Amino acid sequence: MSIDREKLLDIYTRTMKVARFDEKMRSLLMSGKLATIYYTMRGQELVTSAMMAALNQDDYLVTTYRGQHDQIAKGVPLDLLIAEIAGRATGTCKGKGGSMHITHPATGVMVTTGVVGSGLPIANGLALSSQNKKDGKVTVTCFGDGATNIGAFHEAMNMAQLYKLPVIFFCQNNHYGEHTAFADHTKVDSIVTRAAAYGMKGVKVDGNDAVAMYAAAKEAVDRARAGDGPTLIEAMCYRMMGHFFGADFSYMPPEHIEEMKAEDPLPKLNALMLEHQFPQAELDAIVAGLEAELEAAVEFAFASAYPDADEIRKDVFEEEIAA
Amino acid sequence: MSDTATLETTAPQAKVKQITVVQALNAAIDEAMAADEGVILLGEDVAAKQGGGVFKVSSGLSEKYGEHRIRATPISEQAIMGACVGAALAGMRPIAEIMLMNFVTVAMDQIVNHAAKLRFMSGGQTNVPMVIRTTTGVGVGFGGQHSDMLEAWFAHVPGLKIVTPSNAADAKGLMRSAIECNDPVIFIENILCYGLKSDDPGADYRVPLGKAAIAREGSDVTLITYGRTVLDTLEVAETLAGEGVSVEVIDLRTIAPYDEPTVTASVRKTGRAVVLHEAVRSYGTGAEIASRLHESLFNDLKAPVQRIGGAFSAVPMASVLEQAWIPNKDEITAAIRTTLDWKR
Ligand SMILES: Cc1ncc(C[n+]2csc(CCOP(=O)(O)OP(=O)(O)O)c2C)c(N)n1
Ligand SMILES: [Mg+2]
Numbered sequence: 215m216s217i218d219r220e221k222l223l224d225i226y227t228r229t230m231k232v233a234r235f236d237e238k239m240r241s242l243l244m245s246g247k248l249a250t251i252y253y254t255m256r257g258q259e260l261v262t263s264a265m266m267a268a269l270n271q272d273d274y275l276v277t278t279y280r281g282q283h284d285q286i287a288k289g290v291p292l293d294l295l296i297a298e299i300a301g302r303a304t305g306t307c308k309g310k311g312g313s314m315h316i317t318h319p320a321t322g323v324m325v326t327t328g329v330v331g332s333g334l335p336i337a338n339g340l341a342l343s344s345q346n347k348k349d350g351k352v353t354v355t356c357f358g359d360g361a362t363n364i365g366a367f368h369e370a371m372n373m374a375q376l377y378k379l380p381v382i383f384f385c386q387n388n389h390y391g392e393h394t395a396f397a398d399h400t401k402v403d404s405i406v407t408r409a410a411a412y413g414m415k416g417v418k419v420d421g422n423d424a425v426a427m428y429a430a431a432k433e434a435v436d437r438a439r440a441g442d443g444p445t446l447i448e449a450m451c452y453r454m455m456g457h458f459f460g461a462d463f464s465y466m467p468p469e470h471i472e473e474m475k476a477e478d479p480l481p482k483l484n485a486l487m488l489e490h491q492f493p494q495a496e497l498d499a500i501v502a503g504l505e506a507e508l509e510a511a512v513e514f515a516f517a518s519a520y521p522d523a524d525e526i527r528k529d530v531f532e533e534e535i536a537a
Numbered sequence: 538m539s540d541t542a543t544l545e546t547t548a549p550q551a552k553v554k555q556i557t558v559v560q561a562l563n564a565a566i567d568e569a570m571a572a573d574e575g576v577i578l579l580g581e582d583v584a585a586k587q588g589g590g591v592f593k594v595s596s597g598l599s600e601k602y603g604e605h606r607i608r609a610t611p612i613s614e615q616a617i618m619g620a621c622v623g624a625a626l627a628g629m630r631p632i633a634e635i636m637l638m639n640f641v642t643v644a645m646d647q648i649v650n651h652a653a654k655l656r657f658m659s660g661g662q663t664n665v666p667m668v669i670r671t672t673t674g675v676g677v678g679f680g681g682q683h684s685d686m687l688e689a690w691f692a693h694v695p696g697l698k699i700v701t702p703s704n705a706a707d708a709k710g711l712m713r714s715a716i717e718c719n720d721p722v723i724f725i726e727n728i729l730c731y732g733l734k735s736d737d738p739g740a741d742y743r744v745p746l747g748k749a750a751i752a753r754e755g756s757d758v759t760l761i762t763y764g765r766t767v768l769d770t771l772e773v774a775e776t777l778a779g780e781g782v783s784v785e786v787i788d789l790r791t792i793a794p795y796d797e798p799t800v801t802a803s804v805r806k807t808g809r810a811v812v813l814h815e816a817v818r819s820y821g822t823g824a825e826i827a828s829r830l831h832e833s834l835f836n837d838l839k840a841p842v843q844r845i846g847g848a849f850s851a852v853p854m855a856s857v858l859e860q861a862w863i864p865n866k867d868e869i870t871a872a873i874r875t876t877l878d879w880k881r
Contacts, residue, residue, distance in 0.1 A: 274627070308660035317659035324626050324663065329650050335616045336651065339623020339631070346577065346605055346629070353623075366646075369616035376611060529661040530695050532719045 217425045219490055221267060225424050226487055226497065228263035231504050232283040233480055235292060238508055239282075239299070243459055247516075250299060252313055253280035257454030260479035261386055261421030263287045265354065265449070268431035269322075274340040274353040276325045276333040279314040284356045289321035292511035302518035309521040310529065322351075330391075331364035333357060334383065338374050341381035341444075352438040354382045360391020362405050371412040371446065380438035382431075383446045386421065388453035393465050409446040421449030422479040424486055452477055554737040558730050561705040561737075562594045562670075565712035566632065568740060570602050573630060576716060577606045579617050580634025580670075584609040591636055592672060592731060614640055618647035618669070625667040626655065630716055638673035638725065639682050652721040653696030668715045672726035674765065675815055675863045681851035686764075686816035691723050692793035692825070698746055699792040701725040703767035705735035707790055710744030718746055725792075727765045749796035751803070755785035758809035758876050761800055761826060763789040766813050766864065773869045784873065792822055797829065804830055808839040809876035813864055818846025840879030843872040 236256055242248035255262075258280075266275075266287035277284040285295060290306065298305025299313045306318045314328035324340060327333045337355035344351040361367055362385060374381050385405050389396050402408065409416025415437070419430040427449060434445035452474035456463040487497055527535040556564070569576045578598070582591055584607050589596030599607035610617050614635060621631035635641050641648070648669065656664045675684045691697045700715055700722055702708035708726075715722040752767055753774050760770050767788045774784035785803050789795050804810045810830055812823035827842035848862045 276623075306660070307658060307662065310660045311658040315658040317655070317662050319662055324623075325651070325655065327651065329646055332619070332646055332651060335619020335647060336623040336626070338616065339620035339625070340627050341623070342577075342608075342620055343624045343627035343629050346574075347627075366615045366619065369611070369613035370619065372611055373613055373616040373620065377608070529657045529659075531656075531698070532664065 215425050215429050217428055219492075221428065222424065222487070222490055223492065225260070225263050225267045225428060226483060227500055227504070228267060228287040229260045229479070229483055230501050231292075232259040232263060232286050234501065234504050234508050235282065235286055238512065240459060242512070248300060250301070250313060252299070252459040253282075253457070254455050254459050255280055255283040257452040257474060257479065258386055258388060258421075259283055260424060260483055261427055261449045261451045262356065264421075264424050264427035265384055265431040265447075267428060268435045269352065269354065272322055273351050274322045274324050274337070274344075275356070276327070276337040276340065276353065277323070277356040278326065278330070278333060278358070278361075279328045280358070281316065281326050281356060282313065285316050285318065285323050285326070288323055290316065290318045290323055292508055293514040294318065296511050297515040297518050300515045300518075301520065302515055303521040304514070304518040308525060310525060331357060331361040331366040334370035335366050335373075337381050338370050338377075338379055341374070341379035342377065344380055345377070350439060352380050352382065352435050354384050356384045356386060358391060359385060359387040359389065359396055359405060360394070360399060361385070362408060363399060371408070371414060374444040375412045375414045378441070378443035380441070381444045382434045382438060383444065385446065385448045386451055387448050388451050389470070390453055390457070390466075392457045404448060406446060406448040414444055414446055416446040416448065418448045419450070421451040422477050422482055424483055451479070454478065555734040556705050556709075556737045558702065558705045558708045558726070558733050559592060559594055561709035561735070562712055562726070563596060563598070565709045565716070566595065567598060567601070569630070569713060569716045570598065570606065575629040576632070577608065577624065577629060578632040578634060579608045579610050579620055581610055581612055581636055583607055583634055590634065592728070594670070595634070614644040615647055618644035618652070621667045621669075622647055622651050622655070622665055625652075625665040625721075626663050630666050632668045632670055632716065635669060635671040637683050638671045638687055639685050641669065641671055641687065648691070648697070648721070649694050653694045656720065657696060664719050665721045666719045668712075668722050668724050670724045670726065672728050674728040674730070675847065675852050675859060676729050678854055678856060678859060679852075680854035684852040686725070686814065686847070688723070688725060688792050689816060689820060689822045692822050696720065698722045698794065699725065700746060700790065701727070701764040701792060702790065703730065703752075703764055703788050705733055706738040706742070707744050707750070707788075709738055710742045711746070711790060713741070713743045714746050722746070725764065730765050744790065747791045747794060747796055749799045750788045750790055751785065751799070752788040753784065753786040755783035755807070757783045757807055758811065758873050759785045759787060759800070759803040759807045760811050760813060760869070760873070761787045761789065762813040763792055764815060766815055769864075769866050770813060770869060773866050773873070777870065777873065782873065782877065795826065800826065801830070801833055804834055805837055808837055810838075811843040811845065811869070811872045811876060813845040813869060813872075815863065816846055817849055818844055819849050821846045840876040843875055845869060845872050
């Protein structure tokens, strides 16, 4: 399997943007400058970057509370994203959504849900609209391993295959649903085996292998765009911290911690870049550029005003609620 | 329309076509689909192969518009609801047909957490112009899981509109408006009303959302209701008119957000009010309306607002029990008399 250098660099840039963002968020939370619920994606930076690199800007994305990596990799601007997380009026959603409900149609981010599994049926609807309108768009919906045990997953998989919808079910299997390990919530070895139950194509891939992950993503996107129907991708990865920022994860056995450290996508990707003859200096320059963008975004967010209280009456319905 | 009517008073009376509620709904959806490619319908058994729906509301539509627009679905209410939410986000105007209102409960997450809230949570960047059509009704012996009126559950959720027609003309006009609404609308049909006939209001007829109808004018007491119970109320009003009691009947048509100005003005005029619904009385929408009337008209009221609704049990099957459960004309009459006889 090979990958062209330009695409690899694209994936690297997206991955590092996510990584720098996440580190910054954690430091803001740690220092008390930011106080909000934040689901760190440490360990899942690459898996989603390779997926999103296979999409166009106007393709649709539906993701979850643990979705800031998906949103950034899809293209949501950092300044609007951070302002939203910080509850500012300049945020993507005027501070009304927060990290669990990021929406940014300009980059195709149509829904971020805090309810496990609920994005999948909605993704079908976006894909159904593309099928009817023949607009050529593909919809990706991200979710975790734990989400594959909720009814919505099964209903959505069946309907997607029945209608041959241009949708990709992108499961980031990070081995845990909150505190519960995969083997303690599911009795099949792999989520991907469930695709067969719906007559759907399923692919299991090492999400921390940029080349393999991109190939799987690209194939699924091409199939969907060609009208050949949905794919379930099970991308193996690790959640390298607690369920949300600050949460305890002492329940993870030491062997698991060792394994995930060895599979950390960031050093792995850096090594791959060097293997592909990208000089470290060039990579460092990219990261420095991302740092500058990030600093400016944080500054923008914290300099922004909070929303007006009368926002409570707006956007409930199209017409404003009377005071 | 009324202008035309006065102009044509000398013309011979053309016999107006009558349509049933089912025909009215079918016609409204048909017209909306012809006018807008984005209007689609998803539901169980809705296409031609399945006979055009259990209650035949979508009869003939898949033949006309194709199975990509009239989509027969698996028995997957969450998937139906979610697909409609997603399609609506992408700018379509989907209609989710949920066979019976009790089955809406298995899709609550999509309605309450998503359809209702996405406009707000996205800061107005997205909206969900979908209609959730469903039917229900007490009186046909379907028992506890096929008869409930659950409008109060949805009325409690900011972001949802709830509509129910009591006649065929309103069914047509409200359906067109619901489809054109840029927010999610729950459209409650009543099984017992499907065969009711009205004069055909004609093509492209619309009844605005949020506007109640004065179904009968009166001056002594205001009866506020919606859906099938409008019929019972009109009968009671007719009977009481014989005794010299003048009952004003308001058919809300939109249950939430309801037409408070019309309701308040009427009760200010009559000084007495009874709120009636088929749904369980306790914690029902009647409680909200009564409470608002007490808040706004406390000094004008000649009696406390009376509430009538279903009994506090599951809807029973046996006909005698079902009839005991459901609000009846005697209860309506008694509630009206209570307001008339009230002594401070
Ligand atoms: C319907 C529902 N049930 C429970 C929760 C609480 N909850 C939030 S995240 C989560 C774990 C989900 O695990 P997984 O799908 O593997 O995603 P991950 O968090 O690992 O990315 C749970 C149980 C929820 N948000 N929604
Ligand atoms: Mg997980």
